[in-house]
Amino acid sequence: MHSANDLTSKRRWQAVKDFFYGMTGYEFVHHARQMRHEAESIFLMVTLGDLVGIPVMPPVYALRLLPFVAPEIAAWKRQLARRKEFWEKEEYDLHGI
Amino acid sequence: MNALIAVILGAVTVYLTYTRYARRIDRNVIQSDPKRATPATLYMDGVDFMPTNRNILFGYHFKSIAAAGPIVGAIVAATLWGWLPAMFWLIGGVAFMGWVSDYSAIVMSVRNEGHSLSAVAHRLVSPRTRTILFLFIFFYLLLVAGAFVGIMAQVMESQPRTHLGMILLVLMGLLLGQMLYRWRVGLIPATVVTVGVTLAAIMMGGASEGFFKGFNEAFNSLTGGNPLVTYFDPTLANFKGAEAKIMPSLLFWAVAISLFCYAGSVLPIWRMAQPVVYVGFWITALAMLLGLGGAALGTITKPEVAQFQIPMFKGWNPQMGPAGVMPLWPMLFVTIACGAISGWHALFGSVGTARQIENEADMLPVGAGSMLAEFLLGLLALLAISVGAKGSPVAAFANGLGGFISVWGFPVQYAVSLAFAAFIVIVLVVTQLLFRVMRVTLTEWLGEIIPPLRNQHFSSFISIALAILLVMTGTWIYLWQLFGAANQLMAALSLLLVTVWLVSVGKNWVYAGIPMILMYVTTVASVLVTAYNLYFNVYVPNLEAGRMLPSIGSGLMVLVAILLIFAAILIGIDGFRAFFKYLGRPAPSAQTAPAKG
Numbered sequence: 001m002h003s004a005n006d007l008t009s010k011r012r013w014q015a016v017k018d019f020f021y022g023m024t025g026y027e028f029v030h031h032a033r034q035m036r037h038e039a040e041s042i043f044l045m046v047t048l049g050d051l052v053g054i055p056v057m058p059p060v061y062a063l064r065l066l067p068f069v070a071p072e073i074a075a076w077k078r079q080l081a082r083r084k085e086f087w088e089k090e091e092y093d094l095h096g097i
Numbered sequence: 098m099n100a101l102i103a104v105i106l107g108a109v110t111v112y113l114t115y116t117r118y119a120r121r122i123d124r125n126v127i128q129s130d131p132k133r134a135t136p137a138t139l140y141m142d143g144v145d146f147m148p149t150n151r152n153i154l155f156g157y158h159f160k161s162i163a164a165a166g167p168i169v170g171a172i173v174a175a176t177l178w179g180w181l182p183a184m185f186w187l188i189g190g191v192a193f194m195g196w197v198s199d200y201s202a203i204v205m206s207v208r209n210e211g212h213s214l215s216a217v218a219h220r221l222v223s224p225r226t227r228t229i230l231f232l233f234i235f236f237y238l239l240l241v242a243g244a245f246v247g248i249m250a251q252v253m254e255s256q257p258r259t260h261l262g263m264i265l266l267v268l269m270g271l272l273l274g275q276m277l278y279r280w281r282v283g284l285i286p287a288t289v290v291t292v293g294v295t296l297a298a299i300m301m302g303g304a305s306e307g308f309f310k311g312f313n314e315a316f317n318s319l320t321g322g323n324p325l326v327t328y329f330d331p332t333l334a335n336f337k338g339a340e341a342k343i344m345p346s347l348l349f350w351a352v353a354i355s356l357f358c359y360a361g362s363v364l365p366i367w368r369m370a371q372p373v374v375y376v377g378f379w380i381t382a383l384a385m386l387l388g389l390g391g392a393a394l395g396t397i398t399k400p401e402v403a404q405f406q407i408p409m410f411k412g413w414n415p416q417m418g419p420a421g422v423m424p425l426w427p428m429l430f431v432t433i434a435c436g437a438i439s440g441w442h443a444l445f446g447s448v449g450t451a452r453q454i455e456n457e458a459d460m461l462p463v464g465a466g467s468m469l470a471e472f473l474l475g476l477l478a479l480l481a482i483s484v485g486a487k488g489s490p491v492a493a494f495a496n497g498l499g500g501f502i503s504v505w506g507f508p509v510q511y512a513v514s515l516a517f518a519a520f521i522v523i524v525l526v527v528t529q530l531l532f533r534v535m536r537v538t539l540t541e542w543l544g545e546i547i548p549p550l551r552n553q554h555f556s557s558f559i560s561i562a563l564a565i566l567l568v569m570t571g572t573w574i575y576l577w578q579l580f581g582a583a584n585q586l587m588a589a590l591s592l593l594l595v596t597v598w599l600v601s602v603g604k605n606w607v608y609a610g611i612p613m614i615l616m617y618v619t620t621v622a623s624v625l626v627t628a629y630n631l632y633f634n635v636y637v638p639n640l641e642a643g644r645m646l647p648s649i650g651s652g653l654m655v656l657v658a659i660l661l662i663f664a665a666i667l668i669g670i671d672g673f674r675a676f677f678k679y680l681g682r683p684a685p686s687a688q689t690a691p692a693k694g
Binding site for chain 1: 159160
């Protein structure tokens with residue numbers, strides 16, 4: 001059994017660790033997510049035809065890819081449809097003034 | 098006065114502001130509701146909209162807004178008016194305006210589907226406002242880039258001990274990018290190697306000083322020790338005015354910095370800009386943490402390093418001789434920008450942070466908490482300059498911070514090297530990012546009319562050339578104050594948008610409206626004062642002496658000042674019109690998100 005004090009100090013330690021992670025590693029994770037998204041966008045573009053029934057790739061490959069693509073479709077649609085400011089792609093560059 | 102009392106004063110300010118004011122506004126005016134869905138949860142796309150833990154987001158937002166601004170501003174203001182007015186504005190500014198601006202921009206974005214400030218301006222105020230905001234951003238970036246390149250070239254020319262560290266910083270940044278993204282090395286070992294090597298190079302700065310001094314002298318001997326350009330600078334020689342000289346070594350370092358910024362602007366972000374910022378962050382964070390702790394501890398263990406040495410107050414309008422007028426109001430309030438209030442924070446908060454807020458209850462700790470932490474950074478810079486007092490303002494800051502660091506047992510020589518490096522690193526890494534955003538803004542703004550500007554190399558070159566032209570005026574202090582005014586004006590404009598939004602949804606707008614009016618009037622007045630100083634004290638004397646380069650540079654700055662005022666007046670008219678429209682007839686609220694569950 002953990003005492004209430006133990007749990008509080010654990011939570012505080014976790015908060016400090018999260019804060020440092022936010023200042024250090026999080027931006028690399030964020031950038032990696034953006035890079036993955038760009039790759040996935042191309043992937044989705046390639047397989048979209050099969051998804052809506054227009055074969056633009058040999059179906060045997062497309063059908064093997066579709067299960068991996070399907071969970072990403074909702075997020076991809078939101079990304080594509082959202083109105084963006086021109087500097088957003090450089091959003092990271094706004095840091096630190 | 099000593100550093101410990103100032104640190105306690107800072108801690109009390111943070112505590113009272115957060116618990117007695119900010120929390121009440123969050124609870125009673127904004128009525129943040131932990132059950133209401135945020136854009137991050139509603140529109141999660143795994144990239145921009147991503148619910149993120151509040152502590153991680155606090156660290157991310159703080160790191161994103163904390164940089165050279167609070168440090169340089171405090172140094173200049175303490176030199177001009179003394180430490181008391183600077184401390185007064187830092188405390189008063191952050192307590193009643195700074196956190197309001199940062200927090201409210203995030204709140205407005207969260208309650209408006211994660212839209213940026215300009216998108217909200219387009220919807221609530223007028224389409225024209227959005228366009229003017231873009232123009233405003235470009236000139237703002239130009240001013241800050243000019244101010245940063247100028248101070249960095251001066252420091253690097255006069256401090257050869259910093260060169261080895263800076264060269265290694267760039268090389269280690271490049272190596273880190275390669276290690277993380279290509280060789281797939283873990284973040285911790287990659288950090289240990291790159292930050293360790295950079296730190297070692299900084300500490301060895303003293304040993305390499307002789308080599309780089311000889312390098313500078315060899316460069317200067319190319320012209321027989323004569324300057325390349327001479328101009329009149331009214332801010333030199335303790336504001337008595339003097340002939341300033343641009344030596345070949347200064348030009349060399351300005352060009353070297355420009356090449357570095359050019360590479361940061363055109364290379365993929367992961368290759369250079371991001372890893373260099375990361376390595377630089379560790380250097381600066383280490384110096385600041387050791388310095389803040391040393392400032393508190395030093396009062397007891399080493400009192401001589403913690404006693405204030407600069408004058409408390411130098412007057413309401415200190416005699417500036419040929420440098421013209423420098424009244425405390427409005428100039429102090431733009432000289433210290435980021436440590437008290439900053440428009441850039443609002444811009445970033447609305448685009449980056451707001452879209453990652455997981456829960457409305459996180460808006461206050463992330464938005465207000467980060468701004469209050471940045472205030473502590475500004476306070477540390479003020480302490481360092483107040484106890485340093487030897488040499489130029491930057492040297493005094495480094496000596497003061499070095500003194501604080503030496504409290505932990507480091508030899509003073511190494512501690513001062515680290516402090517100098519921390520200053521240059523924080524300015525250097527920001528400058529490369531500035532040119533990147535300038536390039537994008539320039540392309541968007543004029544790319545249709547002037548097609549070559551769509552080329553990233555050409556637009557980067559134009560941005561850097563314009564900034565160097567500003568540097569060549571030699572009147573760095575005016576350039577800094579113009580940047581501060583643009584930054585504070587952006588804060589006033591973001592507060593104006595927040596006020597319009599608050600009134601449009603029927604909430605009490607006073608907590609944002611009063612700071613907005615104060616900042617709007619103050620910053621427009623300060624731009625007028627700076628334009629006056631520039632025209633009569635820099636442009637006219639240099640033109641009469643037939644010095645074309647400083648005349649063109651200062652003339653350009655006056656033009657930018659007029660443009661800023663023009664843009665601010667247009668946005669102000671549109672904003673106030675929208676305010677009175679909604680005041681009489683509350684508009685339907687922005688599409689607020691439905692409650693979860």
